[in-house]
Amino acid sequence: DTEVTQTPKHLVMGMTNKKSLKCEQHMGHRAMYWYKQKAKKPPELMFVYSYEKLSINESVPSRFSPECPNSSLLNLHLHALQPEDSALYLCASSRPSGVGVQETQYFGPGTRLLVL
């Protein structure tokens, strides 16, 4: 399996809802990422997990809560979102890398989120 999969493909939620986005890879990658991408804009890094531990949090609001239950899975828990959080949420993964070396990131197709 050489792909990163994400579910659901689309999600519509109200501002009081709680939902979760899921990401899965079976390539043995030990680094996993969440990005947010607005229309016609580049991806913006949100979180990085390395060996199942959160290593980077790019000042993301607490209404986004990441979780890495094991080396193949990455979740993003959503609660009390705002309409401006509507975007495409991308997951990516990469192999472990040495210091100062960036391994290629493989992206999932994304979850398109609409917050009403």
Place this chain on the structure above:
Amino acid sequence: AQRVTQPEKLLSVFKGAPVELKCNYSYSGSPELFWYVQYSRQRLQLLLRHISRESIKGFTADLNKGETSFHLKKPFAQEEDSAMYYCALSGSARQLTFGSGTQLTVLP
């Protein structure tokens, strides 16, 4: 701080013409540079990275540290090259910074 600049938001060329997508970066150390491509309705995927020094789908890119550039080039554009292209930089491990992207349209 690391920054990537893609000055052209939109670029149109005719089929068979050469194409160059510009990318300039700002980083104090030794960067790793990448080009990612996003075809319509498809996921973001790696096109090439500077350390590989390989040609993918006829595209090449050379890292010019003096000019802090990593321009993407192809001698003869094809219609299937139409896509959004992102230049990306990694300065610290596992942290990619993307440029704003260039939408390439190859006209028949």
